Amino acid sequence: MTEAISADRQLSALRDLASRELSQGILPFWEAHAFAEDGSLRGGVSDDLDYLDDLPRHAVLAARILWTFSAAAEAVPADRERHLATARRALAQLTGPMWDPQAGGVFWSIDAQGAVIDDRKQIYAQAFTVYALACWARVTGDEDALERALWLAGTLDSEARDREYGGYVEARARDWTPTDRTALSELDPDVPKSMNTNLHVLEALTELLRASADLAAREALETLLRTTLDCIVVEAPFAHCALYFDEAWDRCSDGVSYGHDIETSWLLWDAWEALTAHGVDDADLEWRTREASLALAEAVRLHGVDGDGAVLYAGTADGPTDRDRHWWPQAEGVVGWLNAFQLGGRAEDRRAAIRAWDFIEQHVVDRAHGEWHARLDASNRPLAGGTGDLKMGPWKCPYHNARACLEVLRRIEP
Template sequence: MKQLEQYQNQMKTELQNILQFWLKHAPDEHHGGFVGAMNHENIPDYSAPKGVVLLARILWTFSAAHQAIPNEQYLNMTQRAFDYLIKFAFDAEFGGVYWKLLPDGQASDSRKQIYAHAFVVYGLSEFYAATNNELALEKAIELFHVLEAKSYDTQYGGYIEAFNKNWSAIHDVRLSGKDKNEKKTMNTHLHIIEAYANLYKVWPDKVLKSKIIHLLQLFVDYFIDSTSFHLNLFFTENWELRPDVISYGHDIETAWLLLDCAIIIGDIEWVGAMEELAVKIANAAAEGLDSDGGFWYEKRMADQFLIREKHWWPQAEAIVGFFNAWQISQQKHFLKKALHSWQFIQNHIIDKKYGEWVWGVDANDRIMQLENKIGFWKCPYHNARACLEMYQRLSMLTF
């Protein structure tokens, strides 16, 4: 299909555009590492704290890109990210990694947020795959053991969201102000399984595999609603559901990521189960699609109020999630949805003036200019990964 061949070329081009933006704008030549924040007009804020998640996502992105499209600039970027993480992000006293750093690299918020640990494992394992750096694998395995020793709930299963610096209990476990203050969240579990599966690719350990299967089972038992096939986001320690919102981006991201994890561990039964769920979750997520191909952000469950914003990252996940559902089911409407999502991104999300992707647009397609282009949450992860994932999937098709 000529349309899919064109799609493949567009994905590669856009991936390279995103990476060039980060190569040009992200390095912090004042303090080392990368800038903590940059506004919509590409003006950096050198006084902003540096999120460890941002650093880990840069490490993963350029490590993955270098393996697909070898490039010395990408490799240099991975080394910069790795060196900075190793020097500043790890807590030598109590173990684990910090949540965020001051501009000079010193710990700013010493809490132990498990979400950040997952992304550091994700980035380190990808860096090892790209470079065979033994220290990277050693540190990734070290963090796996930390998570199992400190965060894994031996009574109820799953992983506790956050801790104090010394791994004592913390009252406020939230990732951000918009989240519910609950000890177990779908979001963190999704990124733990993603990280563990990526580690398994380079370290096929039996215990690690059993933990990935445990996480898949948790999604079936708790996180994936067995009636609506939307994702349940927040739970108490003993798995009491705390209803909040329907997150369309998390729906469609989960649809393809869990299947990817099952494929990585090579479990045929789990692959079949995740294929079936991927299609059902994609169908549920499609409720969040607007007629222009854009993906609404969230809907509150209490009053069914739709948050009429279209953020960059759900758009990125949509093109992969719907394409994945098409590959499994061969239902053409999924392919149309993936193509329509990409069209919306081209029309409204790619920043043709300043580069990269805007944070999002409102219901009238006005750019959300007060949000950062680079920041604590705005990283080259969702969009670069989507382009890379699509480029690789399309490369395996026969046109």
């Protein structure tokens, strides 16, 4: 395990701010607003706290809430029972109306009454379900949840893993048969594979291995880590992750997602640490993972950060093309650069992590209504009007920002 960072004045201040934001900002917001009085998940919450109960309820959101409050219960013992109570609400949704009683796995979305809207088995949603169930099981000792997580991971292995070219496909139909409807969102193309889906399968297998020490999870994780390094991480003209692929990993786009790159930088190393803790000893794989982690963190720092410290949204090899500031890349920047500083000792990474948190404090945290603004324009003005601009919605969740706070607490010594 990478050693925690000895805290100086600036890092101690960062740790204190992250602790306060987690306990007084992010978690209380979701406790208050995520669920209706009957325990059902709300469809959405606007920036000014209007409830949007006509929106679909997505399994990804339920899984991310379950993971967040399970992890918080473990990290903050004084509030354990309170956080577990919120986690149980999310668990009830994920394993209740969102779970397919016929073929297993979770539906993509349901309506306010629990009726299925979209029954496809998007692998991204299944991965987050494994991730959340594994964390809940590890924290609470819930053997039924762990068994469900292991079953679902095994189903992904048998139905969505590409044994010829490696990695995992984007989607299956409800019965786990192939489907042409693979796009994760309206902004994504219908392609056989993406870095986003495979990144979060990697993340899920990492959590599952820690919860279970399962040999099949270890093999799948090690294989996917190698595939990610071989097929997804690109070295030229600077380190980044290619985004979309055909079945044989030929690239279908030339875009760069700075947020995904900095997130990948630390999730790669997190996967390696889980593997080595469970018996994997491979000096070459360790070296490759370390070098990719450091290269991705450096590349985002050099190519994907604006003058005010914001992590930009998207670009190409020629430079940024979308200068909006989405909430989640800012959170991932803090963790990614702290991880890079732990690995490489580069002062530039330490400064970048502190600067990223300073930007969050100054511009992203919503002091009026709580939580974080979903998206800012290039002048740091909050944007509204789209589903992606909600305080809570299909893509706006407590997972990135709460996890950033938890990682700060874990990585910086008190």
